[in-house]
Amino acid sequence: MKARVSVHRDFRISTIDERLYSAFIEHMGRAIYSGIYEPGHPEADANGFRKDVLKFVQDLKIPAIRYPGGNFVSAYNWEDGIGPKDKRPVRLDLAWRSKETNQVGIDDFAIWAEQAGIEMMLAVNLGSRGLEEARNFLEYVNFPGGSAWSDLRREHGRQEPYGVKMWCLGNEMDGPWQIGHKVATEYGRLANETAKAFKGFDPTIEAVVCGSSNDRMPTYPEWEREVLEECYENVDYISLHKYFGNKSKDTLNYFGKIEETGRYIQTIGGVIDYVKSKKRAKNDVHICFDEWNVWYHIREEDGRRIKEWDWPEAPALLEENYNFEDALFVAGLLNEFIRRSDRVRIACIAQLVNVIAPIRAEKGGPAWRQTIYYPYQFASLYGRGDALNVAVDAPTYDCSVADDVSYLDVSAVHDREAGTLTLFVLNRHLTEKADLDVELTGFGTPALFEHISMEGYELTDTNGPDKPDHIVPGKGTGAGVEDDRLRGALAPLSYHVLRLN
Ligand code: AHR
Numbered sequence: 001m002k003a004r005v006s007v008h009r010d011f012r013i014s015t016i017d018e019r020l021y022s023a024f025i026e027h028m029g030r031a032i033y034s035g036i037y038e039p040g041h042p043e044a045d046a047n048g049f050r051k052d053v054l055k056f057v058q059d060l061k062i063p064a065i066r067y068p069g070g071n072f073v074s075a076y077n078w079e080d081g082i083g084p085k086d087k088r089p090v091r092l093d094l095a096w097r098s099k100e101t102n103q104v105g106i107d108d109f110a111i112w113a114e115q116a117g118i119e120m121m122l123a124v125n126l127g128s129r130g131l132e133e134a135r136n137f138l139e140y141v142n143f144p145g146g147s148a149w150s151d152l153r154r155e156h157g158r159q160e161p162y163g164v165k166m167w168c169l170g171n172e173m174d175g176p177w178q179i180g181h182k183v184a185t186e187y188g189r190l191a192n193e194t195a196k197a198f199k200g201f202d203p204t205i206e207a208v209v210c211g212s213s214n215d216r217m218p219t220y221p222e223w224e225r226e227v228l229e230e231c232y233e234n235v236d237y238i239s240l241h242k243y244f245g246n247k248s249k250d251t252l253n254y255f256g257k258i259e260e261t262g263r264y265i266q267t268i269g270g271v272i273d274y275v276k277s278k279k280r281a282k283n284d285v286h287i288c289f290d291e292w293n294v295w296y297h298i299r300e301e302d303g304r305r306i307k308e309w310d311w312p313e314a315p316a317l318l319e320e321n322y323n324f325e326d327a328l329f330v331a332g333l334l335n336e337f338i339r340r341s342d343r344v345r346i347a348c349i350a351q352l353v354n355v356i357a358p359i360r361a362e363k364g365g366p367a368w369r370q371t372i373y374y375p376y377q378f379a380s381l382y383g384r385g386d387a388l389n390v391a392v393d394a395p396t397y398d399c400s401v402a403d404d405v406s407y408l409d410v411s412a413v414h415d416r417e418a419g420t421l422t423l424f425v426l427n428r429h430l431t432e433k434a435d436l437d438v439e440l441t442g443f444g445t446p447a448l449f450e451h452i453s454m455e456g457y458e459l460t461d462t463n464g465p466d467k468p469d470h471i472v473p474g475k476g477t478g479a480g481v482e483d484d485r486l487r488g489a490l491a492p493l494s495y496h497v498l499r500l501n
Pocket of ligand 1: 172
């Protein structure tokens, strides 16, 4: 198939907020315990954190991480996780029907996040608790000293405040499954009061209010309107969540869900604009897509297991084994985030280790990178700068979730300072190669200095502890610049990172 693309250096969508490549980690399953933290593991450091896992995390250059939940946060007592470890209580985690030992709490996680070079983005419990506990948590985390909670932090060994700027006001509060679930106006008022108190403490704090748990919720998108009408002036972001899968084994329809996600973002953008004008507000609210990933391979099985088990400690849960098709999907979704980066400022892959995660780690055993690790890594490393509007002229298809889906999926990021242009390109055609012809305007005489590709695998191929590097990116071939045009032949079902300067 012929695929014509035009990229112009002045056709800018936005300057990407680097937090578009953030992550999420929750106290659930083996994400924290035997994921990032496993004292006694041969790779554990003095604090019990796994160095092998940490290295994979560091290589992703993740800007921010949302913690500690997720559904977990809606019944979490943050105070259980501070102070001497042998005094910390074991609690029942009502969200995942398991035992929480509290061996990792805020001060421990902060050490890990610092080692990983990641800024913390903290969620407060607005389910079983409320404003009072949230403000105590804020004081513990962010006040320098000379108050009860900040002095307690100092007693626990951390002198300097953590200075956390991003605060999530609860989690998925529209979901009937959520502990302390609320109706929109009730939640909107609580979120408003919490955000107001937080900003009274420090006006530079950024507050993230909960949008719908996904675009299939019966209250979507009314929820967003009602919530924002209660709190618009005091919040900075509204959260979006969406998980994906290909249960029907229809690859093209799976890819079409990216188009559907674009509509989701556009709809919430419209709701934001509506509320802003209705309230005559001056401030802008952006989107924080703080949970996204593929989650379907073992979802039903886990749903059954969780109902039957007897409150285990750190059980294997949501340990999805990602295949090559999922890697192509994730690459496309990241392209959509780049194309929508005027609206979506923050996005978090959910989650980071073991639980629906790009990184897996066996208890007492090895860690490895899943297929989806690589497109996430390349977007994080090379997707910083200006997102450019790309015109694509390529064949399209219709599927049950969307019409007119392009087989060729492209995003472009121009790093003005470094003088590089990166194109993230997917040929999603099942059988035909793409004859790519990119017209480049305003970039002088560019040269292709790097071409990375992932191609030639079966869609069902995976990595695993016994074959950690079965699916890895390689050096791409067959592309080059001639007369200011980038040309190449891209294999069917392939992913490419094309870097020019
Ligand atoms: O990431 C797993 C779960 O998915 C989170 O706890 C919840 O917020 C969402 O429903």
